[in-house]
Amino acid sequence: MNRKAFSLIELFVVISIVAILITILLPAISGVIESARRLQCASSLRTLGQGLSMYIESGDKLLPYARWVPDLQMERDAPFDIIATELGIQLPQLISDEYSTDQPFACASDRAVAPETGFSYLYTPFSFFSVLPEENRRRVVTRMFTTNSWSVLIQDRFGYHRNGTKNILRADGAVEPFDIERGLGVYEP
Numbered sequence: 001m002n003r004k005a006f007s008l009i010e011l012f013v014v015i016s017i018v019a020i021l022i023t024i025l026l027p028a029i030s031g032v033i034e035s036a037r038r039l040q041c042a043s044s045l046r047t048l049g050q051g052l053s054m055y056i057e058s059g060d061k062l063l064p065y066a067r068w069v070p071d072l073q074m075e076r077d078a079p080f081d082i083i084a085t086e087l088g089i090q091l092p093q094l095i096s097d098e099y100s101t102d103q104p105f106a107c108a109s110d111r112a113v114a115p116e117t118g119f120s121y122l123y124t125p126f127s128f129f130s131v132l133p134e135e136n137r138r139r140v141v142t143r144m145f146t147t148n149s150w151s152v153l154i155q156d157r158f159g160y161h162r163n164g165t166k167n168i169l170r171a172d173g174a175v176e177p178f179d180i181e182r183g184l185g186v187y188e189p
Helices: 008-058 080-087 113-117 126-131 137-146
Strands: 093-095 098-100 121-123 152-156 165-170 175-179
Touching: 008 080, 008 121, 008 152, 008 165, 008 175, 126 137
Parallel strands: none
Antiparallel strands: 093 098, 121 152, 152 165, 165 175
């Protein structure tokens, strides 16, 4: 008997094997995609850190002043407007309901905050600027955040990444993942 086609059972076996292989490979592929997003996020933080360093070195050697969390809808973009000027790039723009941004202000894993505010990152010293007395505020905050190389200057606002970590930019320019569950101040040199 000369067969030119697959039987129905053979076809089902091949389809089920392909389905099993896809099921096995899908989590690995999504893990690779998330790793690429985390790497892009870390690269964005490094770029912001370079802009911050350029600002500090070119001016009065102090961190930029900021009173708020960046939010384009509320017209609050400091200190990232200063960093953008140093890097020679434009701030993100919110155009009606469509979100468009130029890197490095948005984390690739951020699907919630950046489309609403224009930014994925939080400038950590901003809260100290609002709490300390007005006199010598920038000098005190700069000393607090730059004398300790482990100080966090910029960080993801929330835990965008699936494994419960966020990226942080330390005062020494290093960008690293940080475990949210363990809290601030737990990492060690």
